[in-house]
Amino acid sequence: MILVFIEVREGKIKKFSLEALSEAKRRAEDLKTEVAAVLIGHNVENLASEVFPFGASKVYVLENSLLRNYSAAGYAHALHSLAEEIKPVAILFSASSLGKDFAPRLAAKLGVSVASDCTKTACRDGKLEVSRPIFAGKIFITLTLRSSPQIVTLRPNVFPLMEPGAKEGEMVKKEVVIPEDQVKAQVVEILKEEGAEIDVTEAEIVVSGGRGMKGPENFDLLRELTSLLPQSAVGSSRSAVDAGWIGHQHQVGQTGKTVSPDLYMAIGISGAIQHLAGMSSSKYIVAVNKDREASIFKVADFGIVGDLFQVIPYLKEEVKKVLSE
Amino acid sequence: MKILVFVKRVPDTESKIRISNETGKIIEEGLNFVLNPYDEHAVEEAIRLREAKGGTVTVVSIGTEEAMIILKKCLAMGADKAVLVKDEAPESYDGLRTAKIIARAVEKKFPDHTLLLFGKQSVGADNSQVPSMVAELLGLPQVNVVTKLEMEGNQGVAHREIEGALEKVEFSLPAVISAQKGLNEPRYETLKGIMMAKKKEIPVISFEELELKAEEVASGLEITKMESPPQKQTGKIIEEEPAEAAKKMVEFLHKEAKVI
Ligand SMILES: Cc1cc2nc3c(=O)[nH]c(=O)nc-3n(C[C@H](O)[C@H](O)[C@H](O)COP(=O)(O)OP(=O)(O)OC[C@H]3O[C@@H](n4cnc5c(N)ncnc54)[C@H](O)[C@@H]3O)c2cc1C
Ligand SMILES: Nc1ncnc2c1ncn2[C@@H]1O[C@H](COP(=O)(O)O)[C@@H](O)[C@H]1O
DSSP states (O other): OEEEEEOEETTEEOHHHHHHHHHHHHHHHHHTOOEEEEEEESSOGGGHHHHGGGTOSEEEEEEOGGGSSOOHHHHHHHHHHHHHHHOOSEEEEEOSHHHHHHHHHHHHHHTOOEEEEESEEEEETTEEEEEEEEGGGTEEEEEEESSSSEEEEEOTTTSOOOOOOOSOOEEEEEEOOOOGGGOOEEEEEEEEOTTOSSOTTTOSEEEEEOGGGOSGGGHHHHHHHHHHSTTEEEEEOHHHHHTTSSOGGGBBSTTSBOOOOSEEEEESOOOOHHHHHHHTTOSEEEEEESOTTOTHHHHOSEEEESOHHHHHHHHHHHHHHHHHO | OEEEEEOOEEEOTTOOOOBOTTTSSBOOTTOOEEEOHHHHHHHHHHHHHHHHHOOEEEEEEEEOGGGHHHHHHHHHHTOSEEEEEEOOSOOOOOHHHHHHHHHHHHHHHOTTOOEEEEESOOTTTOOOOHHHHHHHHHTOOEEEEEEEEEEETTEEEEEEEETTEEEEEEEESSEEEEEOTTSOOOOOOOHHHHHHHHHOOOOEEOTTTTTOOGGGGSOSEEEEEEEOOOOOOOOEEEOOOHHHHHHHHHHIIIIISOOO
16 A cells, blocks of 8 residues: 655645656556655644545545644554554655655654655556655656655655546544653744745745845736736746845745746746756746846746846736636 | 754756766756755854854864865855865665764764764755664664754754644754754855865875774665656546536546546
């Protein structure tokens, strides 16, 4: 069996967990095995019905009031017991901030290694084989994990969702006992960042501005674009962050966030290697830059050589036209 | 407070990474190596905590003798002590292997150190695994990707970055913390610091001393392929009147890419 951890935040299932589930289903068909999902938390049982259509024939529910807020130690304790009992061949996570925190902790408890942030999966000799970027995407390695369960985290927005299937399956509730002293770090509060409706890592469209934007006020031009486009967010290069034009949570790149949206728009960004590191796995990349030789054009599917201040207003009008069709 | 900081020697982010046709491995020749940027933030934070509250800062690296350069840099920044755990094995990309070595080193050599600082990620391996694994192996709480850290005695509060928000986390020592950019602004080494660092002896610890057996330091990964990413086909680059250019781009996004 392949087990998939389903992440819940503010009572909702994260879309990238359903991507992981869909990918697990594809691999399970090759391996001729089943897929099960696991929900961890407090009052999460009712979410099981949303998981079945994405390939899980079974959903395990691990509930305990101590698991209301995420804690790596508490979650690892709960999932470790389940893994020891049902012995999955692999456990898949999304490489979200929670997944990256949790998967290695669980792995160390089980005494197995992890493949982080994978962008491709396959089967080889009855096991999973995964590929992942290293050196910020300059190299890809393909590997298998020697011990079982194989623990893998998958990069968000890379794996397609499957067509929703059967709406029903088996739900298995498990009693979890968490020793109080297991949870020595407690989330006491979630501080929302101002204006961040959708994080760049979760957006389907990212519109990023760089030094070519000239000043903080001009980022409004990009915000006008994202306000038209559903599921979109404003990103930026490091230069724009360092200049204080926009908060660092918007920074894309090697020392910022790694994004792989359906569409990445680079506006007034030269395309330095550290910037490309954070966005080159985007499905489509377009760029507006006045310098024909800018590196960003080497990775762009479509580029406009021109002054962004002249081009953006027309882009906005054209987008409006298309959306109203 | 006795603080340990774990630091790694990594190629700088501007490096052009190439793969050897013969060995299928990365060509290290000509690469410029640096202290992992996130670890630099961890070292800075450790020094600030010592300056404010007293204690000691010890930096530890697992690697070859070449890691001495980054350990010297940490000493020049202001760390009190540096230690190298000698590991001649090539990069395995296996976080568990490194975590086991670190956990054993802490148990055997630094059992009284209560704050274990890391970077959130090592550039190159890009794993983000070692801190959580060390925390589990030693039974400690962890707070990763930290942009703010406050300590009061054995109690700490940290801000951890998550998608679109920050988690405020309370914990008590001993604990594992990993640093994100934004935690602080690392200082430059001073000339005086560099001179002092030169004089300091850096002890080398072997796997035998840590009683690490061969099977404990074997890699859990089997790498079957290493390759450069497929070259992207050059896209369509146009230089036309803004109105016309914008129209064509949106048409591409709508009709061909189907993303709008
Ligand atoms: C350790 C390290 C880590 C780094 N991490 C990151 C990272 O995470 N993310 C990141 O982005 N960078 C990172 N960098 C910085 C990176 O090297 C570049 O300096 C940065 O990406 C450049 O940002 P930019 O493209 O906005 O600016 P520039 O390189 O200055 O480019 C500005 C572009 O705007 C164009 N332009 C100007 N005016 C107009 C106009 N009116 N119309 C159209 N185009 C115009 C110019 O032609 C130019 O191409 C890092 C660097 C180091 C050393
Ligand atoms: N070889 C090493 N020696 C010392 N510390 C390391 C080593 N590898 C990883 N680390 C620490 O673990 C952090 C996360 O690394 P990683 O899990 O490889 O992304 C790094 O930022 C370092 O603090």
